[in-house]
Amino acid sequence: xxxxxxxxxxxxxxxxxxxxxxxxxxxxxxxxxxxxxxxxxxxxxxxxxxxxxxxxxxxxxxxxxxxxxxxxxxxxxxxxxxxxxxxxxxxxxxxxxxxxxxxxxxxxxxxxxxxxxxxxxxxxxxxxxxxxxxxxxxxxxxxxxxxxxxxxxxxxxxxxxxxxxxxxxxxxxxxxxxxxxxxxxxxxxxxxxxxxxxxxxxxxxxxxxxxxxxxxxxxxxxxxxxxxxxxx
Numbered sequence: 420x421x422x423x424x425x426x427x428x429x430x431x432x433x434x435x436x437x438x439x440x441x442x443x444x445x446x447x448x449x450x451x452x453x454x455x456x457x458x459x460x461x462x463x464x465x466x467x468x469x470x471x472x473x474x475x476x477x478x479x480x481x482x483x484x485x486x487x488x489x490x491x492x493x494x495x496x497x498x499x500x501x502x503x504x505x506x507x508x509x510x511x512x513x514x515x516x517x518x519x520x521x522x523x524x525x526x527x528x529x530x531x532x533x534x535x536x537x538x539x540x541x542x543x544x545x546x547x548x549x550x551x552x553x554x555x556x557x558x559x560x561x562x563x564x565x566x567x568x569x570x571x572x573x574x575x576x577x578x579x580x581x582x583x584x585x586x587x588x589x590x591x592x593x594x595x596x597x598x599x600x601x602x603x604x605x606x607x608x609x610x611x612x613x614x615x616x617x618x619x620x621x622x623x624x625x626x627x628x629x630x631x632x633x634x635x636x637x638x639x640x641x642x643x644x645x646x647x648x649x650x651x
Contacts, residue, residue, distance in 0.1 A: 444562035448555045455548050462544065466537045473534045476527035483520035487513045 494509035 445559045448558060452548070452552060452555060455551070459541075459545060459548060462541060466534070466541050469530070469534050469537055473527065473530040476523055476530050480520055480523040480527050483516045483523055487516035487520060490516060 490509045490513035494506045494513060497503070497506035497509055
């Protein structure tokens with residue numbers, strides 16, 4: 420399993436574990452980023468080792484090629500010295516180094532291709548982590564907003580489910596209406612009583628005045644019918 424596959428498996432495992440434990444999103448995201456960055460560091464170390472192996476193979480290719488060239492030079496010297504047997508030995512050694520150089524070249528090219536892929540995967544992983552870092556604050560804000568909405572909805576549901584509170588408010592509203600009506604009625608009755616009292620007083624006054632007038636008239640009529648008294 421490659422280093423990035425191991426990272427993916429580890430991250431997925433941690434995500435599922437934290438989700439199953441119902442952690443808060445903010446805590447989950449922070450922990451995920453911490454673990455991602457830790458694994459990114461480990462991945463960079465692994466890629467660095469792969470690059471080191473590639474460089475080592477490249478140097479070995481160059482070394483084998485250099486050795487082959489050196490034995491070819493020695494073979495030329497042997498030929499110039501008229502020592503063909505020695506030249507043949509040198510050429511055989513040159514061939515060994517040429518073959519080794521060819522094998523190392525194949526390994527180096529394969530390692531280089533692997534390293535290039537690892538570098539690209541590492542860049543993608545790093546970009547993804549940086550993107551997640553930028554998204555983190557937005558996700559936390561969305562999570563807090565959703566949590567607040569959930570609390571509000573829960574409160575409203577609890578209130579809606581508690582009909583006693585609503586019924587109490589309705590009864591209190593009716594009671595206040597009744598109190599206001601009774602107060603208004605009392606004021607109206609008081610006004611009526613005041614008006615009735617005032618009218619009664621005036622009626623008695625008028626009655627009193629009328630009786631006096633009648634008695635005065637009766638007295639005067641009576642006096643007219645009496646004989647006049649002689650002057651002394």
